[in-house]
Structures are given as C-alpha cells and as structure tokens.
Amino acid sequence: MHPCPCPQTCLRIYDLDDPDHEEVPEVADFDPDDSFDSIALASGGLDSTTVLAIAISQGFRPLPLTFRYGQNHSIETQQVGLIAHSLDLPPPLILDLPFDHIGGSALLGSSPIPDEPQQGASQREEIPTTYVPARNLVFLSLAVAAAEARSVRDIWIGVNALDYSGYPDCRPEFLEAFLLAAHRGTREGSNQSDQPWWRLQSPLVEMSKAQIIRTATELGVDLSLTLSCYAPDSEGQACGRCDSCGLRRRGFEEAAIPDPTRYQNHG
Template sequence: MAEAQAQDGALVLFSGGQDSATCLAFALERFGRVETLGFHYGQRHAVELERRPVLRAAMAGLDPLWAARLGVDHLLDMPVLGQISETALTREMAVEMEEGGLPNTFVPGRNLVFLTFAAALAYRRGLRHIVGGMCETDFSGYPDCRDDTIKAMQVALNLGMEKRFVLHTPLMWIDKAETWALAERLGGAALVDLIIEESHTCYLGERGKRRDWGYGCGECPACRLRAEGFARYRASGAVESRAAAPK
C-alpha cells in the first residue's frame, strides 16, 4: 500500500497555517508528487498567503526527499466567497458566538467550495489524493470540518467527476497537542520550529508579537487553540523546540 501511494500524486490544501503545514509534511512522506493549493477569498488574515511560499521553501529544505517530491503551487483568487460572507473572517467585526451556536468566524460553504475546486484542479493535474486539515476534535463546531461532511464530499466528487479521488484528513481525530506531536514525528524538532516561526493561524492577521507557539493576537479562537495545544504538547515531554524562546 505504501509503495503504491508513493507512485501517486497528491494535492494539499495549503493555507500557510499550522494545520496545513502538518498536512503538507504528511503528504510529502507518503506521495511521490505533491502539489499545493491556496485560496485568496478576501480573508481578514490574508497575511497567511505571505507565509505560504516561505513555508513551502523551508519545508523542502528539511529533507532532500521532500524537496524532490514537492511540485507546483497553485493560488486561486476567489473574492466572490468573501463578497457573500458576512463573517468575522471576511469583515472587520468582533469574533463572537451566534444564536445558532456557531462562531461568526464560520464561512458557510468554504470547505465545500475549496474541495470542489481542489478536485477540479486535481482532475486536470492527474492527482488522485487530496489532503486537507479538517478536524472535528479541536474545532469550533464548523459543520464542513466534520468527518461525515468530508466522506459525503468524496462520494459527490467521485460521482460528479467520474474519478476515484481519495480525501485525506490526517488531523480529523487528533487535537492540537497531537497535531504538534505529529509534526515532530514527521519532520523532527526542525519542522516544529519552522511551524512556530513561519506559519500563521491568527484570525485577526496579527504577526507583531512573537510567542512561544508563534505569532498571533493570543485571544481569537484560533490562537487559543494553538497556544493551549502547544502547552499540552510541551508538557507531555515532547522534544523542546529550539525556537521556543521569544525573540
């Protein structure tokens, strides 16, 4: 199975954040050709797009095999998604819970749209595997991050495109502490250091203050999840990151 996968190509939904960087490492370990896909949809934290090429290049530098496998990067401009989304990810508004129990950072249909375009691109590029950082263990309740949603999307995409895509969600059943640990298993302390220093997760796009887990406002849900997960990861006896001390 591992040998067969090594001959296959994969497309990774790569935003420039912690989760997608870990997913990229996951793909680079498993697939012979790995391409990446990002989306510019009017997100408030568009600084993540600036981190993508930095992360890609640095991750390729961690391992000659990864460098050989890492292929083309794609960036799709999709402003219409932001135009129809009145959310705290696409508008200047406070992050808060809404009446239905979801945070106002939920962009309706975002992952459904992303996966559809990813499959269309994978179809054209001859890539069978699609890798995304969706997770329903440590998440904000987003319905399009649930395992049932991803399974349903795989069925719909395969039927609608007459293909046999495989959607991989390596973070689906692990929390943020385990995501940090997975990064360490995949790329050692060097990958953990790289994710701390170069990735971006903060919903508000804040990169002014360097913290032990990276850059961010420290208050938004994404920052809190990342910080709490990093604290549990460090407390578990994981290898101490060389870049952990604030600069």
C-alpha cells in the same frame, strides 16, 4: 509587508522572521509543468502544514493549493509560499475567490472577530461567527478540479473534528458526503467501475491539537513558519486572543513543546 506585484498565480516569498522583512531572493512562481502527484489544501496554518509533512513522509509530492478569498488574515498566502519553500515542494497555486462579496463571516469583515477564546467544540451550541459559509465545500471542489485536470487522485486536507472551532465542514460526515459527490460528479470518478477514483486524505481528523503538534515536531516541521491567527498584524504576529490562537496555545501547552508563535498579546 510589500505587496506582491506578480499575477494571481504567483507568490513572492518573504522572510517574516527578519525584523526588516527583507525579501528572500528567490521568487516562487506556480509552474503548471512542475511535478506533483496530489493536491493539498494549504492555509499556512499548523494543521495544513502538518498535513503537507505527512504527505511527504508517505512518499507524496503534493501541490499546495491556497486561496485569497477576502479574508482579513490574507498574510496566510505568503506563509504558504514560505512553508512550501521550506519543505521543498512546488510553489503553491493561489486562486482568488470573491467570498468577501458574499459575507456572512467575521473573517470577511462581516462582524468583529471575537477577542476571547470561545467554548470548545464539545460545549458549543452555535456555529461561531468565524465560520465562512461553505468554504471547505468550495475549496475541496476546486481541489478536485485541479486534480482531475492533472489526472491525480489524492486530495489532502487538514480538517480536525476533535479539537476544532465547531465548523460543520470539518466533520467526518461532511468529508464522506463530499467524496460521494466527487465520485458522482466528475469524469474521473464516474469512469471508474471497479474502484473509487478519488482519495480524500484527512490524517488529522481524529487528532487533538497536541497530537498534531507532536506529529509535526517529529516530522521536523518548522512550526515558527505557521500562522493560525484570525487577526494577525501586518508583521505576521498573532493576536493571542482569538479562538484559533487559544486552540493553538493550549495545544502547545498540552504537548509540552515550546510555542514558537510570535504573539501581540501575552497572558
């Protein structure tokens, strides 16, 4: 994969389906004057991409917001650009965060990513090593900052509390607490006396992975563009062995929909 020569708010799109990885001729640059009416956290994965499609189906034009935070799977930022292009959305705003200087997560290289799928959320007693400390708290705070700067009030996030990896910042109670903090700690939130300003949209929170896949399929999402893996190779192929790959694979099986994921390992 060629490195992107552009500034940090720029993304060069690549066609990962092309065996030679030829660059799509168009270069997608974040344009501060582009039209959007909401902010959507986007990772290039199945869940956040489905949320983008849901937002569009409800008449919104969200700006995808994604982050380079030192993650091992940084290829996801390139996927966000490709997905935004496919959905005719504004090019993503990409922000750099020094989570890799903080550590504390296998996704940041602090420890090996588990090879075998871990226990399901309902059976898990410990938070998995792939949890990134306070990641969604930081991501949502920056989403609110970007939204407040543009006087838009809707924030979209693809967290899922039913079929997830046991992360505390994917739970409904976290979202409720964050929303309260946003109303108390921002200009737009504190200026509203008649009704709350911020609207935190989390349409997947009570869905299973199979339901999410069915929803995405019904909305015409090209799921082959999405990448859920914690340890993809430089070609964008999923490892097929991490917790996220396991959840994704089982979701396609339960949804009875062919899995378009390119895996390194099968079986």
